[in-house]
Amino acid sequence: DQQVKQNSPSLSVQEGRISILNCDYTNSMFDYFLWYKKYPAEGPTFLISISSIKDKNEDGRFTVFLNKSAKHLSLHIVPSQPGDSAVYFCALPGMRFGAGTRLTVKP
Amino acid sequence: DGGITQSPKYLFRKEGQNVTLSCEQNLNHDAMYWYRQDPGQGLRLIYYSQIVNDFQKGDIAEGYSVSREKKESFPLTVTSAQKNPTAFYLCASSMTTGVRSEQFFGPGTRLTVL
Numbered sequence: 001d002q003q004v005k006q007n008s009p010s011l012s013v014q015e016g017r018i019s020i021l022n023c024d025y026t027n028s029m030f031d032y033f034l035w036y037k038k039y040p041a042e043g044p045t046f047l048i049s050i051s052s053i054k055d056k057n058e059d060g061r062f063t064v065f066l067n068k069s070a071k072h073l074s075l076h077i078v079p080s081q082p083g084d085s086a087v088y089f090c091a092l093p094g095m096r097f098g099a100g101t102r103l104t105v106k107p
Numbered sequence: 108d109g110g111i112t113q114s115p116k117y118l119f120r121k122e123g124q125n126v127t128l129s130c131e132q133n134l135n136h137d138a139m140y141w142y143r144q145d146p147g148q149g150l151r152l153i154y155y156s157q158i159v160n161d162f163q164k165g166d167i168a169e170g171y172s173v174s175r176e177k178k179e180s181f182p183l184t185v186t187s188a189q190k191n192p193t194a195f196y197l198c199a200s201s202m203t204t205g206v207r208s209e210q211f212f213g214p215g216t217r218l219t220v221l
Contacts (some may be wrong), residue, residue: 009147032207043111043197043212044150051207089149095140095165095210097150 003027006090006098014106019077021101023090028071034091035064035075038100044089050076080105108136113198113213120192120220128183128216130198139181140199140210143167150197156181157182157204192220 005024013019023063025033029050050064050073052056057064063076077084082105090098111132115209120126138157142150152165156175170189181200186193195217198212199210 004149006149034209036210038210041215041217042115043113043199043214044210045212046209049207049209054203095142095155095204097142099147099149 003096004090004092004098006101008101010102010104011097012104012106013080015082016079019075019080019084019103019105021075021077021088021090021103022077023073023098025071025090025092027071028093032093033064033071033073035062036089036091036097038089039089042057047088057091060067077103082107111198111200111211111213113196113216116214116216117218118218120218122220123187125186126186126192128185128196128198128218129141130181130213131179132181132198132213133179133209134200134211135178136200136211137178137207138201138203138204139175140201141165141171141173141181141183142197142199143155144195148217151154153183153196154207155204170215194220 003026034049035047037047038044048062065074085105087100088101089100139162141153151167153213154173157160172184195216198213201208202211
């Protein structure tokens, strides 16, 4: 059973614009969420997290929004840069990862 | 430099052979994990270990075995019982298995079974 879903396998945006990556989860008991970033042939690296007591967490160009009623997370990258091109994974407690969204930022 | 190392980066084996993937960390983390990634899929948990001499099965443990004799090391053996072993394997560690504990990943090993 897929407890976390990233329905967009890929996203392409222009440099300088906003990138929005989405994640949906099924279990309302989850209270902590993480995003990881992965470059080809490398392991993922932790990017940003959010606790369910918040609806927003910001770290530089990266902001994660949490909508608990909709069981939905989104990661916003503003402004997007070519170096942000990578696969982004949404992760839940219990070592559960989404399928990932491949972001391509075009110069 | 603290980190996680996995070796080798690429591994080729004949069908029916067991193969062991190495994972070492010098971060002094208690918890270690093995994941498998297939094209178009997320990371699926094979095994994890919270402390030395203890480990638990993840979602797809069949055909795999692990050991945790030392805190720094968590090798994964892909046995001949694993029906589709060709994949990208990732090892990770974290301070604990607590839900707020971020994981640190190694660079991965791509296993190809011929």
